[in-house]
Amino acid sequence: MSKPPQPNATTAQVDRLVEGLDLAAANEQVAEVAARVAGLGSVAVAALARGLFARGEGRREKVAVLLACLTGEAASWAAAELEQIVNARPLNPTERAWVVAILRRLSEEADGPGESQRATPQDLLDDETELLLWRDELASLAPDDQENAIAPLLQDGNPDFLPLVEMAMSLASPRLDAAVASSLARFATPATLPLLRELLRRPDAAVRKLARAALVALERQGVATRDLFVAQAPRDEPVAACLATRPDGAGHIALLVARGRTPGRLRYAMAIVDPIESGIARVWGETGLTEAELRERVADYARQSRQEFLPLDLATAQAIVAAAEDYARKQGKHLPPDYVAWRRCIGSPPCDAEMPVVFGPSCSRCGTRIRNLQIVRGGCIAGRVALCANCAAKSRACAACGRHLDHYLDDYSFRTSADGSLIEFLCTACSHKAGKSR
Ligand SMILES: [Zn+2]
Ligand SMILES: [Zn+2]
Numbered sequence: 001m002s003k004p005p006q007p008n009a010t011t012a013q014v015d016r017l018v019e020g021l022d023l024a025a026a027n028e029q030v031a032e033v034a035a036r037v038a039g040l041g042s043v044a045v046a047a048l049a050r051g052l053f054a055r056g057e058g059r060r061e062k063v064a065v066l067l068a069c070l071t072g073e074a075a076s077w078a079a080a081e082l083e084q085i086v087n088a089r090p091l092n093p094t095e096r097a098w099v100v101a102i103l104r105r106l107s108e109e110a111d112g113p114g115e116s117q118r119a120t121p122q123d124l125l126d127d128e129t130e131l132l133l134w135r136d137e138l139a140s141l142a143p144d145d146q147e148n149a150i151a152p153l154l155q156d157g158n159p160d161f162l163p164l165v166e167m168a169m170s171l172a173s174p175r176l177d178a179a180v181a182s183s184l185a186r187f188a189t190p191a192t193l194p195l196l197r198e199l200l201r202r203p204d205a206a207v208r209k210l211a212r213a214a215l216v217a218l219e220r221q222g223v224a225t226r227d228l229f230v231a232q233a234p235r236d237e238p239v240a241a242c243l244a245t246r247p248d249g250a251g252h253i254a255l256l257v258a259r260g261r262t263p264g265r266l267r268y269a270m271a272i273v274d275p276i277e278s279g280i281a282r283v284w285g286e287t288g289l290t291e292a293e294l295r296e297r298v299a300d301y302a303r304q305s306r307q308e309f310l311p312l313d314l315a316t317a318q319a320i321v322a323a324a325e326d327y328a329r330k331q332g333k334h335l336p337p338d339y340v341a342w343r344r345c346i347g348s349p350p351c352d353a354e355m356p357v358v359f360g361p362s363c364s365r366c367g368t369r370i371r372n373l374q375i376v377r378g379g380c381i382a383g384r385v386a387l388c389a390n391c392a393a394k395s396r397a398c399a400a401c402g403r404h405l406d407h408y409l410d411d412y413s414f415r416t417s418a419d420g421s422l423i424e425f426l427c428t429a430c431s432h433k434a435g436k437s438r
Contacts, residue, residue, distance in 0.1 A: 010040055011047040018051055021062045034069035042077045045070070049081040052098055053091075060098065064152055067102050075109035082106070094137060094149045096124050097164060101152035104160070125163055128267060128341040129287045135167040135341075143175055154179060157186035163344070166195055170340040174204040181210035185217035190224060201329075240266050240291070242317050243298065243309040247357055249414075250372065251275040251381040254307065255317050256298065257346045264290045268297065269342035271321050275359045275381070277372055279328030280321070280335055285342045319353035321346050327359035356383050363388035364422055365395070378407035380423060382416045387423050400430035 014037055021033050037048050051063040070078055082103050085091075091099060124130050138146055150168045153161040165184075168176050181199050184192050196218075199211035219225050241258040253273045260266035269285035286297065302309055321343065328335050361370045361381055368388040370379055377389035378396070387395070396405045398412070405412040405425055413431040417424045426434060 010044045013040060014044050014047045014051070018048070018059065018062050018066065021066065023058065023062060023065060030065055031069045034066045037066060038070060038074035045074050045077040046081040049078040050085070052082070052102060053085070053095055061148065061151070064098065064102055068105055070106065071109055075106045079103060079106040092137060094134075094141070094145075097134065097149055098152055100124055100164075101156045101158075101161065104158055105156065125160055127287045128269070128285055128345060131163055131167050132338055132341050134164065135170060138168060139171055143173070146171075146173065146176055147179055150176065150179060154183035154186070157183070157188070159187055159189045159191050162187065162191055162195065166340060169195060169198060170337060172202075174202070174207055177202055177204065177207040178210055181207055181214050184211075184214040185221065188218065188221045188223060192218065192223075193225065196225075237261055239314055240294065241268070241298070242312050242314045244312040244317060244320075245302075245305070245307040245309055247275075247381060247383060248307070249380050250375045251357060251361065251386075252281065253320065253357060254301065254305065254309075255312070255320060255346075256301075256309065257314065257317055258294055259345055264288075266291065266294050267345055268294060269345035270301070271324070271339075271342070271346065273320055273324045273357070275324070275327070275357045275361060276370060276375070277331075278333050279324040279326075279331065279359065280339060283336045283339045283342050285338075285345060313353075314347070315349050315351065315353045316355065318347050318349035319355055320357060322349050323355060323357075323359050331360075358384050358386070361386040363391050365391040380414050382414055382423050383420075385416055385421065385423050392423075396425050398427040398430050399424035400426060400434070403427050 017033055017037055021030065023030075037044050048063060048066060052060060052067070054060065054063070067078055082099055086096075086099055086103075124134060138149055141149060146168075150165065153164055165180055169180055177199060180195065184196060184199075192214075196211055196215055199207055200215075202208055202211070215225055237259040238261060239257065240260050241256065243256045245254040247253050251274070253275075254270060255273060256268055256270045258266055258268035265287075266289045267285060267287040268289070269283065271280055272282040273279070274281040289297070298309055301307075325335060325339070325343070362368060363370060363379070364385045364387060366388060368374075368390075370381065370386050370388055374389045375381070378392050379389040380387055380392060393407065396407065396412070397403065398405060399417075405427060411428045412425050413428070414423050414425045416422075
């Protein structure tokens with residue numbers, strides 16, 4: 001009579017099976033090895049699942065391929081073990097990418113598609129902070145490891161993974177871009193179109209070629225690709241706040257969009273829009289905030305920048321940010337690297353909105369293109385109108401009392417004229433009076 005195998009002996013046996021696996025072998029051979037592990041029972045399957053975290057050449061890939069072959073009871077054993085690991089210890093972002101991909105597949109295998117509502121680390125997929133952490137870790141890996149880290153996501157073709165794929169693309173590595181472009185058709189959904197649009201604009205010709213092939217492949221699968229250059233579907237998460245500062249003298253506007261369904265788990269994105277030079281000067285945000293914390297952040301920023309936040313309708317805020325992105329691209333400026341994550345929170349404009357700013361402003365009198373230097377020398381921007389330094393110097397008299405105002409010696413304010421076509425100046429005394437009579 002043979003004794004049941006000891007756990008250690010079982011682990012060693014699984015190790016040998018994994019080691020002996022040839023990834024280049026035919027699918028049937030791989031499935032056979034997976035079946036042998038499953039045949040050793042739950043202890044063996046758990047040992048196999050733990051192998052997903054083992055370092056060593058190609059080991060993780062072999063384990064992933066074997067896990068993907070498991071079915072029925074063995075799939076649920078593996079899923080249970082992975083869930084336990086996810087809950088027991090913090091995983092680094094690359095490990096999480098692997099677990100997310102494998103766990104999805106196992107849960108579907110064990111519970112049937114659509115029913116897997118298990119402890120999948122969902123946070124990684126829709127929390128911007130987590131996404132950026134994951135991207136930063138990906139950035140620190142060697143090129144081979146980067147490709148390995150996104151391989152399970154690309155093989156899976158689950159649209160839920162597209163935010164991670166988009167993060168990988170934000171590294172602008174031609175190798176990763178090529179890997180994404182050659183796998184995008186597997187996702188078979190219009191949700192891939194924004195990513196495809198990005199790849200079609202890449203400077204690397206090989207990447208663009210692969211992207212065009214992906215476009216054709218998606219079309220063949222019946223995905224409506226004619227909306228390729230149309231705004232993407234809006235994020236459906238409710239908006240908790242949409243605020244903006246008034247444009248400052250150089251036209252900069254701070255915009256904040258906060259969203260959240262669960263109180264205590266709000267997120268916000270803040271963008272500093274620069275209509276003269278960079279389009280989007282800075283972008284940042286936070287996730288997992290309470291309402292009180294969100295209010296605190298807004299108040300802190302207002303205090304530090306000495307600006308007031310006013311409510312703005314979401315479509316206008318989205319249109320400003322979208323125009324800023326467009327302007328940056330046309331100017332050949334780099335968008336801030338974290339923009340790709342935070343623009344998810346901001347969302348895309350549903351339609352054209354009337355905008356309170358002009359990107360790439362020109363002098364309303366002489367048509368000179370306004371640059372930062374013009375502003376330093378006394379040029380100004382008020383909403384959609386602007387004056388270059390020369391025209392401002394010529395016309396800088398108080399609109400109320402007619403006194404000439406010196407850019408360097410006098411304090412003055414400026415505003416859009418009543419008909420909206422020009423900038424007018426006010427001396428401090430008159431602007432004080434005007435402020436009182438309002
Ligand atoms: Zn001018
Ligand atoms: Zn005056």
